[in-house]
Amino acid sequence: MTEYRLEPSSDATATPKRLAILRPETAARVLVDRDETVMTVPHLLLREIILIQICVVALAVLSLFFDSPLEGIADPTNTPNPAKAPWYFLGLQELLHYFPPVVAGVLIPGLVVMAMVVIPYFRTNLEDRGFLEGSPRRQMTLLTMFTVAIVAFLAAWRVWAVMVPTLVLYSAMVLPSLPPCPPSWRRRLVRVTLSDWIMTWFVAVAVILTLIGTFFRGPGWKWIWPWQGGVSL
Amino acid sequence: MKLPESLIESRVWRSIVRHGIRATNRNRVMAVMESLVLHLHPARVRRRSLEASRTYFLGAISLILFAILTATGLLLMLYYHPSVPQAYDDMKELQFTVSNGMFLRNLHRWPAHAMVIVVFLHMLRVFYHRAYRPPREFNWVIGVVLLLLTLLLSYTGYLLPWDQLAFWAVSVGTNMVKAMPLLGPPIRFLLLGGNVVGENALLRFYVLHCVMLPLAIMFLVALHLWRVRKDGGLAGAGRTGRSERGEA
Amino acid sequence: MSATGPSSHRLWLWFSVSSVVFLVVLAVSPIKDYFREYRRYQNEYRERLLHSAVSLKQLKQARASAVGVRQIWLPALDNHVDRCVSCHLGVEEPRMAGAPEPFRPHPRTPHTPGDLDRFGCVACHQGQGRATTVAEAHGRVRDWRSPILPVRYTEAACGRCHLGDTVPEASLLSEGRTLMTRVGCFGCHKVAGHEVWKSEAPDLAGLSQKTHPAWLAAWIRSPRSLRPSTWMPDFQLTAGEIDSVVAFLWSRPPRADLDLDSDSVAVVSKGDADRGKLLFSVSRCISCHTVEGKGNGSAPELSGVGSKVTRRWLVAFLADPQRFYPDTKMPRYGFSARDAADLADYMLQEFTDSSAPAPAPGLHSADRVVQAGEAIFRRAGCNGCHQIGGQSNGAAIGPELTGIADKPVGRLDFGRRSDLPRALPDWLAAKVTNPRSFRDGLKMPRFGFTEHETEALTMALLSMGRAPVPVAYQVPVREAAYTPPGRFGELVRRYRCMSCHQIGGTGGDLSTAPLTAEGSKVRESWLADYLRLPTTVRPILEERMIPLQMPDEQRAFIASFAENVLRDDRIPGEIFPAAPAPEEVERGRKLFHERYGCQACHMIGGKGGYYGPLLDGAGQRLKTGWIYSWLKGPQRWRADAREPDYGLDDADARALTAYVASIPPLTPPHGAATSAKPAIRPGVARERQP
Incomplete structure (x- = not known):
């Protein structure tokens, strides 16, 4: 039988007395819910209606000023150069430029989806300990080794578009342990958890790759500037 | 007795709206309890949950976009034939002869793009707010599936205008699928109804886009919202107090 | 706790504002829609x-x-x-x-x-x-x-349904299409529907027997400066490349079948140039060839030919051109060996070009140069038009042009030509005029088209759509070319009648007299005589029927074949079983001169207009059935006949026929024909309808 802990609530006037039984590895504590509540009608309902109206108005204005693109009729014999996927897949298509199709088109997106699905089942760091809280030296060593490995790998494949954000994030992660870091920054950065760092890295990479694929790729998937080629969404 | 009052007191009115309309708290509670639509909400909500920084309304906006897309999509279906070359001609008809046709099409395309972005942002918000933590693990998984479905929905819709943009975007996309070892080619064949992007693919994408994927999304959204309520309403930002918020 | 409070009021305010904006924004599109x-x-x-x-x-x-x-x-x-x-x-x-x-x-x-x-x-x-x-x-x-399409190119659209080279009422398009075939576009460019194409360029086998290397080099360098009317383009080769190509062509084995090396009398003995000159004019060479720009132009310019060909070759060629080029349009005159030698000497003496290089002795080059020359020959696409000994190796080195008219502007390569408007017609016109100006390394040679030719070619290109129009809309190329049968066919081929005349809708358009119903039109005896010595029928025309010097037996055969086979059943033979009554002839004379004023165009006894055919001795030439049928409606027999259709009733037509048939010949027809040699001014020829 696992060990249980009894934790009495301290303010009996606000809340009826409750008993909570918690498993030891659960970090979440029951807090006293002192939040003020309001009626759903009208407070939530009106906000929702206004939100709906704002959304419709914004999109209607957008639709009045910008027409959807329509190119010539589909012609299998006339391959445009470059042939681009919808914008949200252009990050993948950009990866395809660096890695073989199995890696870029299957392995990487597959792993990303897998990782996303299993995130909540990894019950690590439930206390939300910051990455550099605790034993920074060991963390730093591990981080540096890991980053060097990744950067070496990316350099081998010449994936500069991923390498740059990786290095920027690495700098941000090690910044608190460097003397010139302003204390206010340090306070914040120190508390960022590893999972947040990883997610931020993923988002940065995804956004940068998508932007490059959408705006900076021209005929032959060569680098161009956005004003040199049109963009169709 | 004044006319409006007599109207409101009438049996017909009362058979539809069982409570009165006066702004009493009882009536407000009743408005939620008695309404099918509002039944998703509790009668009272925490004031802090209404703050923008809690959610940035991203989930709500996703749902609104989905509703707009459903409405405009249904109207577009009245003018669209999933066949070659009629599909493309229909786009031209929308532009040139259908009243407000272009507006309708724009009001389907731009929200579609917006929805991909908003759903992604919604996922980020949930992640950074730690809202995926127990007991909400499964709802997070549903969310991931919804994100994938949103991408698929947008992607299948991308082919329907049957222009060069659509055709080659879909060709490029489905060629990526082909790279998958072993399963790739059969999946691609299944998706396209053949080995090339042709009329069969158009029909499949049409059915996926208009029927299968929206039904799947609706079902999962219902589940998603249901779980949000069952798991204790909106989750707040995780950092405050370093713990999960909960009602239990 | 109260549900209404300051925050709630603000909410209601926001709600009302956003509702108004919402309605206003949604009303914009319907309003816009109304003002289309x-x-x-x-x-x-x-x-x-x-x-x-x-x-x-x-x-x-x-x-x-x-x-x-x-x-x-x-x-x-x-x-x-x-x-x-x-x-x-x-x-x-x-x-x-x-x-x-x-x-x-x-x-x-x-x-x-x-x-x-x-x-x-x-x-x-x-x-x-x-x-x-x-x-x-x-x-x-x-x-x-x-x-x-710019309005000036609208004609191109006719060509999408009208698939033939000649499209009625679309003259520029027809011109462009004919030009495309002539200049050799299809030698390098594949075009659906033009897979079978015969180049007019000569076969290059035996070139070393025909000319000399210096001339050939000068020719390749700039064909137009040696013969302005040629369609051979300027390939813009360097001098070294030209030398290699010459070396390659010179290394080809001579044609053994021509036995040009035999020293026959005609080849060795000196000809009589004066007699050659007479023969040249009597044979009416310039009915097809030009000399210093004068003449018809349907065959190569002859000035300068003396600086080009060897005497041996020319003598043999004149005797039988068809042995050299089986597909030539040139007929085989009945020249004797002496005739050929005389003609050749006249031409070599008279038609020289001072700017052409002097003949140099033969050329022997290293194998390496020959191979380089062959590579250039193929790379430049020479073999697209020129065969060597019947082999062409199908050199479609240019991009396929099928569907060029539907090519989206976005797919056109404008290269360096930033000066051009981004439009297909302008791109095509620039490609035709100055093909290599787009980027380096392009192969298409320079043809030096005039502005008019460029426009015609652009028109023809703009008519080549990608997908054929539905069959119901197609106006197909007329099928079933007429092939003259049997011995008649042999003679027609030998004398290349169909280079100029049409039979059954097939053949050249140089002559105004189609031979399809010749037997219903002219008398057999007249035809046999005419073939011996063609006399002037239409004074206005410059191109005349050429005296082919055929043997009597062949003339008789052709005349009899025409009489019996080349007939039109709609045309009666004779309409006067006996000679017409004098009153009818007189009535016809009056109608001719007074009522219809036919003398305005037709000449009788040296008086009258010279637009229409001479009518002296019309009765000996034409059958009365034909005259009658023609008068009843000239356009029935030739759509482009200039003679007006007066809508004559039967009686008038009969009377006119009677009169025309009774017009006496100017000189007895057999009188002139008795002299053994044609007179210097035989002057006759190419006739239009009666």
Whole structure:
């Protein structure tokens, strides 16, 4: 039988007395819910209606000023150069430029989806300990080794578009342990958890790759500037 | 007795709206309890949950976009034939002869793009707010599936205008699928109804886009919202107090 | 706790504001929709209709016309939907003559008015039929493949249905298509429907027997400066490359079948140039060839030929050109060996070109140079037009041109030519005039087309659509070329009659006299005589029938074949069983001179116009049945006949026939023919209809 802990609530006037039984590895504590509540009608309902109206108005204005693109009729014999996927897949298509199709088109997106699905089942760091809280030296060593490995790998494949954000994030992660870091920054950065760092890295990479694929790729998937080629969404 | 009052007191009115309309708290509670639509909400909500920084309304906006897309999509279906070359001609008809046709099409395309972005942002918000933590693990998984479905929905819709943009975007996309070892080619064949992007693919994408994927999304959204309520309403930002918020 | 409070009031305020904005924004699109472009034009057109109405019915019609999209829907023509008529409202309304665009009626063409419901607008003018805004409809938008054709190129659209080289009433297109075939576009460029194409360029086997290397080098360097009328283009080769190509061509084995090396009498003995000169003019060489630009031009220019060919070759060629080039259009004259030698000496002496290089002895080059020359020969695409010993190795080195007319502008390579408007017609015209100006390394040679030729070629290119029009709309190339049968056929081929004459719709267009119904038209005896010594039938023409010097037996055979086979059953033989009554002849004479004034064009006894054929001795030449049938309706027999159709009744036509048939010959027809040699001024020839 696992060990249980009894934790009495301290303010009996606000809340009826409750008993909570918690498993030891659960970090979440029951807090006293002192939040003020309001009626759903009208407070939530009106906000929702206004939100709906704002959304419709914004999109209607957008639709009045910008027409959807329509190119010539589909012609299998006339391959445009470059042939681009919808914008949200252009990050993948950009990866395809660096890695073989199995890696870029299957392995990487597959792993990303897998990782996303299993995130909540990894019950690590439930206390939300910051990455550099605790034993920074060991963390730093591990981080540096890991980053060097990744950067070496990316350099081998010449994936500069991923390498740059990786290095920027690495700098941000090690910044608190460097003397010139302003204390206010340090306070914040120190508390960022590893999972947040990883997610931020993923988002940065995804956004940068998508932007490059959408705006900076021209005929032959060569680098161009956005004003040199049109963009169709 | 004044006319409006007599109207409101009438049996017909009362058979539809069982409570009165006066702004009493009882009536407000009743408005939620008695309404099918509002039944998703509790009668009272925490004031802090209404703050923008809690959610940035991203989930709500996703749902609104989905509703707009459903409405405009249904109207577009009245003018669209999933066949070659009629599909493309229909786009031209929308532009040139259908009243407000272009507006309708724009009001389907731009929200579609917006929805991909908003759903992604919604996922980020949930992640950074730690809202995926127990007991909400499964709802997070549903969310991931919804994100994938949103991408698929947008992607299948991308082919329907049957222009060069659509055709080659879909060709490029489905060629990526082909790279998958072993399963790739059969999946691609299944998706396209053949080995090339042709009329069969158009029909499949049409059915996926208009029927299968929206039904799947609706079902999962219902589940998603249901779980949000069952798991204790909106989750707040995780950092405050370093713990999960909960009602239990 | 209270549900209403300051925050709630603010919420209600926000709600009311956003509701108003919401409604206003959603109203914009329907309002925009109401003010569509075409509605303005329709209202304006209605005003014009009301003003121009001259009857109550027209007024009522104008009042009843409702504003709305109008369209021509053509399910049979690739499901075209042409809404052009939503703005171009007066295309079929003669009352709108003089109105500004878009209300003007369509100008008259072979298909308008009348065929609008069959063709719509886009089939000819291109553009975007479904569109209802000006810019989109005219296709001047980025994503529409076929912007509207500039009006000067509208003829090109005729060629999408009319598949033949000659398209009636589309002269520039017909010219362009004929030019494409002649200049050799199909030698390098594949085009669907033109897979079988025969080049006019000579076979290069035996070149070393025909000319000398220096001339050849000068020719390749600049063909036009040696012969301005040639279609051989300037390949812009360097001097070294030219030398290699010459070396390659010189290394080809000579043609053994021509036995040019045998030292026959004619080759060795010196000819009589004076007699050659006489022969040259009597044989009417310039009916086909030109000399210093004078002459017909359907065969190569001859000035300068003396500096080009060897005497040995020329003598043998004149004796039998068809042995050298089986496909030549040149007939085989009945020249004797002496005739050939005389002619050759005259030509070599007279037709020299001082600018041409002097003959140099033979050439022997290293194998390496020969191989380099062969590589250049193939790379430059020379073998697209020139065969060597019957082998061409199909050198389609240019890009395929099928469907070039439907190529989207976005796919055209403008290269360096930033000066060009981004439009297909301009791109094509620039490609035709100056093909290598687009980027380095392009292979297409420079043809030096004139502006007019460029326009014609562009027109022809713009008619080559990607997908064929539906079969119901196609006007196919006429099939089944007439092949003359048997011995007649042999003679026709030997004398190359069909280089000039048409038989059964096939053949050249140099002669105005088709031979299809020759037997129903002329008398056998006249024809046999005419073939010996062609006399002038039409004084106005410069190109004359050539005296072919055929043996008597062949003349008789041809005349008899014409009499018995080349007939048209609709034409009666003789309409006067006995000689016509003198009164009828007299009546015909009056009709001829007084009523119809036929002498304005026809000459009798040296008096009268010289536009039509001479009528002296018409009775000996023509059969009365033909004269009668012709008079009843000249255009029935030749669509392009200039003679007016007077709508003669039977009696008048008979009387005229009687008179024409009775006109005596100027000189007895057999008198001139008795001299053994043709006179210097035989002058006769190529005839049009009687």
